[in-house]
Amino acid sequence: MNKKKILLVDDEIILRDTLTDMLTLNNYSVLTAANGEEALAILDDWIPDIIISDIMMPVMDGYTFYEKIKDSVVLNQIPFVFFSAKNDKEANDKFIQKGVELFISKPFKLEDLMLLIDMKIKKLKTNKKH
Amino acid sequence: MKNLLLGISNANNHLLKENSIDDALNLCIASIGKSQEIDRCYIFKNETEDGILKLYYVYEWCNEGVDSFLGSPELNGVSYDDFPGLYKTLVNDEPLYGLVKESDNKLFVETMEMQGIKSYLFTPIFSENKFWGWIGYDDCKTERIWIEEEVNVLHTVAKNIGIRLNQDKTNAKLENHLEQFDFYLKGSNQGMWEWDIITNKTVFSYNWAGMIGYNLDEIEQTYEFWKKNVHPDEINQIELDLMNYIQGKTDSYDGVMRMKHKKGHYVWVKHSGLVIKNIVGEPIKVIGTHIDISEIKEAERQLELSEEKFRFIAENTTDLITQHFNDGTFSYVSNSSKEIIGYKPEELIYRSPYDFIHPDDLQIMQNAHQEIAEKLKIKPLTFRFRKKDNSYIWMESVTKVILKNKQQIIGMQSSSRDISEMIKTAEEMRLNLLKEKELNELKSNFISMASHQFRTPLTIIYSNAELLEIKSKMEEYKSANSVKLISNRIKNEVERLTELMNNILIFGKYESEGTKKNIKELDFGHFINKIIETYFDNEPDGRKIRITIKGKKQKLNSDETLLIHIITNVVSNAFKYSVNRKEPKLVINYLKEKIKVEIIDYGIGIPNEEKQHLFTSFFRATNTSTIVGSGLGLTIVKQFINLLNGEIVVLSEENIGTTVLLTIPYE
Numbered sequence: 001m002n003k004k005k006i007l008l009v010d011d012e013i014i015l016r017d018t019l020t021d022m023l024t025l026n027n028y029s030v031l032t033a034a035n036g037e038e039a040l041a042i043l044d045d046w047i048p049d050i051i052i053s054d055i056m057m058p059v060m061d062g063y064t065f066y067e068k069i070k071d072s073v074v075l076n077q078i079p080f081v082f083f084s085a086k087n088d089k090e091a092n093d094k095f096i097q098k099g100v101e102l103f104i105s106k107p108f109k110l111e112d113l114m115l116l117i118d119m120k121i122k123k124l125k126t127n128k129k130h
Numbered sequence: 131m132k133n134l135l136l137g138i139s140n141a142n143n144h145l146l147k148e149n150s151i152d153d154a155l156n157l158c159i160a161s162i163g164k165s166q167e168i169d170r171c172y173i174f175k176n177e178t179e180d181g182i183l184k185l186y187y188v189y190e191w192c193n194e195g196v197d198s199f200l201g202s203p204e205l206n207g208v209s210y211d212d213f214p215g216l217y218k219t220l221v222n223d224e225p226l227y228g229l230v231k232e233s234d235n236k237l238f239v240e241t242m243e244m245q246g247i248k249s250y251l252f253t254p255i256f257s258e259n260k261f262w263g264w265i266g267y268d269d270c271k272t273e274r275i276w277i278e279e280e281v282n283v284l285h286t287v288a289k290n291i292g293i294r295l296n297q298d299k300t301n302a303k304l305e306n307h308l309e310q311f312d313f314y315l316k317g318s319n320q321g322m323w324e325w326d327i328i329t330n331k332t333v334f335s336y337n338w339a340g341m342i343g344y345n346l347d348e349i350e351q352t353y354e355f356w357k358k359n360v361h362p363d364e365i366n367q368i369e370l371d372l373m374n375y376i377q378g379k380t381d382s383y384d385g386v387m388r389m390k391h392k393k394g395h396y397v398w399v400k401h402s403g404l405v406i407k408n409i410v411g412e413p414i415k416v417i418g419t420h421i422d423i424s425e426i427k428e429a430e431r432q433l434e435l436s437e438e439k440f441r442f443i444a445e446n447t448t449d450l451i452t453q454h455f456n457d458g459t460f461s462y463v464s465n466s467s468k469e470i471i472g473y474k475p476e477e478l479i480y481r482s483p484y485d486f487i488h489p490d491d492l493q494i495m496q497n498a499h500q501e502i503a504e505k506l507k508i509k510p511l512t513f514r515f516r517k518k519d520n521s522y523i524w525m526e527s528v529t530k531v532i533l534k535n536k537q538q539i540i541g542m543q544s545s546s547r548d549i550s551e552m553i554k555t556a557e558e559m560r561l562n563l564l565k566e567k568e569l570n571e572l573k574s575n576f577i578s579m580a581s582h583q584f585r586t587p588l589t590i591i592y593s594n595a596e597l598l599e600i601k602s603k604m605e606e607y608k609s610a611n612s613v614k615l616i617s618n619r620i621k622n623e624v625e626r627l628t629e630l631m632n633n634i635l636i637f638g639k640y641e642s643e644g645t646k647k648n649i650k651e652l653d654f655g656h657f658i659n660k661i662i663e664t665y666f667d668n669e670p671d672g673r674k675i676r677i678t679i680k681g682k683k684q685k686l687n688s689d690e691t692l693l694i695h696i697i698t699n700v701v702s703n704a705f706k707y708s709v710n711r712k713e714p715k716l717v718i719n720y721l722k723e724k725i726k727v728e729i730i731d732y733g734i735g736i737p738n739e740e741k742q743h744l745f746t747s748f749f750r751a752t753n754t755s756t757i758v759g760s761g762l763g764l765t766i767v768k769q770f771i772n773l774l775n776g777e778i779v780v781l782s783e784e785n786i787g788t789t790v791l792l793t794i795p796y797e
Contacts, residue, residue: 018619022593107585107592107593108589110596110600
């Protein structure tokens with residue numbers, strides 16, 4: 001079976017390591033980036049099945065990164081999930097408006113994260129079917 | 131003749147003496163008749179009726195045994211047209227006399243014979259140069275021939291009658307005038323008085339008495355009555371004035387005084403007098419007037435009171451009260467002007483307010499000036515006014531027009547207030563509100579940012595705990611290394627959380643209460659050594675920090691706790707951001723007024739663009755992502771160094787190192 005590919009974007013190295021370990025143990029293939037810019041560089045030659053990104057990051061934050069993804073013909077179909085660590089109703093509302101349908105807030109249970117990832121990937125599949 | 135003259139004399143007396151004209155004439159003709167042995171003596175009066183001059187038989191005296199024809203219709207209302215000859219003679223002021231039988235007027239003869247007259251004499255009476263009538267003398271017994279002297283004398287009597295009649299007419303006119311005069315006099319508010327100096331007799335007029343509430347018959351017409359009714363405060367002076375005037379020491383007697391009214395109160399009276407002197411210049415009488423001026427006096431008093439009230443308010447108010455002529459120039463300025471705008475009232479009178487108003491506000495004033503002419507009052511105005519010391523103050527003014535007779539605008543009145551304080555306060559309040567808003571925003575930002583900072587460490591701890599669970603089910607868990615890796619992560623995060631929590635507590639405490647200083651005398655060098663020993667002697671990589679001291683040692687008076695925070699924070703940074711690099715250095719420099727402390731590291735430095743954010747809460751430079759930090763350390767250091775009245779300066783170059791310069795004053 002093909003491993004599902006995840007691009008993980010977060011500026012905290014320890015968190016990146018932790019999540020990489022977790023996701024790898026669960027049979028995902030994980031690549032990480034410390035900010036939006038790095039992530040875009042990776043996306044130049046590697047298309048994941050899902051992108052999970054933090055919001056508050058230096059150099060290029062989560063919002064800007066998301067805009068860039070959506071603007072890209074190649075990339076805008078990739079399912080996108082935010083770590084909404086910033087408990088900002090305003091910002092969240094902004095994204096609900098734009099169609100980022102799901103957030104997961106820190107800290108989270110591994111179980112919940114897995115569910116979310118599966119759901120997102122499946123949804124894409126169903127959409128693709130149509 | 132003697133008899134005749136006596137008779138005439140009597141007749142004249144009557145004419146002179148008798149008050150009533152009827153009595154005078156009756157007695158007159160009686161006297162003549164008796165003295166002349168005439169049978170009848172009578173008077174005809176002329177009256178014009180329907181344009182025809184007629185005779186009327188008005189007075190008659192008859193001798194004994196002679197018939198009276200008084201009231202006889204034949205003799206009343208007889209037209210002169212029937213007796214042209216009679217008329218012609220008499221109207222020329224000529225007597226007519228003769229024997230009846232010799233007359234050629236048939237009617238005349240008839241009339242006379244009817245009365246039994248044989249001989250007649252008629253003398254015309256002229257009054258005011260007009261043919262008034264005539265006296266007739268009848269002789270019924272004899273055909274008497276009238277002697278010329280008789281005729282002349284009797285004609286004289288007729289003339290006297292004429293004079294007497296004139297007098298009466300004049301008197302009647304005079305009486306009429308007097309009546310009118312009396313009427314007008316009563317209607318006026320003037321009273322008249324008269325005092326005969328010689329006899330002490332006084333006369334007061336109807337109005338004189340009425341002015342003080344009496345009818346003329348209720349008062350004594352005496353000098354004493356007047357005296358006792360003049361106000362006791364005034365009577366002495368008034369009497370003196372009167373005496374001086376009468377004696378010629380002064381040339382007028384007039385003034386005002388109070389007279390006691392019947393009801394008991396006093397009325398104000400304006401009096402004046404004129405002295406009448408006799409031929410030799412001696413004063414004999416004084417006549418004068420009283421005019422009731424109570425109403426005027428009262429009006430004066432009311433005006434005075436009202437003026438007093440106005441003055442009191444104007445002079446005691448803290449507002450500026452001004453009055454203006456129609457062109458806007460000041461006509462009155464209250465005393466408060468000195469205090470409010472630095473000018474004395476006299477410095478402003480006749481000047482234009484436009485000279486003092488701020489140029490930017492001039493248009494407002496001009497508009498208002500126009501508006502007030504139409505609307506009579508305007509909404510409060512706000513403008514700047516230049517004080518004597520050339521500074522401007524904000525003033526608020528309320529203005530109304532001053533009306534005369536409710537129609538004509540004769541000026542404007544303003545009440546103005548210095549509202550500079552108010553405006554300043556309002557501005558301050560606005561700024562304070564803004565500041566508070568900013569602060570609140572900052573606080574909520576801080577809180578949201580602080581809580582954000584917790585999330586990642588917590589996530590790491592939780593996820594790693596989950597990892598442990600997963601791994602425990604798998605083969606790899608037995609590897610001590612992988613467990614160690616995970617537990618290290620957890621421990622690290624807990625440390626991080628702890629530091630964060632502590633810093634937030636410190637910072638938060640500072641924000642809410644303000645940190646209080648506890649000043650003590652310190653030996654700085656010794657102090658630094660202690661800190662290094664306590665906290666930084668056991669660095670994991672074994673590095674130490676080298677301390678150098680320069681300058682002459684001096685005692686420092688400062689707060690230990692704050693200093694500990696500052697130093698530990700900065701030194702900790704020095705170590706933290708220079709891992710695997712040279713050892714950091716600490717240099718103490720004792721200067722004249724302050725201590726200079728340099729903490730130098732040879733670590734990663736701070737990127738140029740980010741230096742400005744160094745002291746911002748939760749700021750972490752981009753090159754620190756691998757190094758744990760709360761982002762609050764330098765924020766706290768800066769605040770604490772400010773509290774100690776010191777300064778902090780950070781010099782840095784990326785990848786070369788960072789120097790933190792602290793200056794702490796000795797006091």
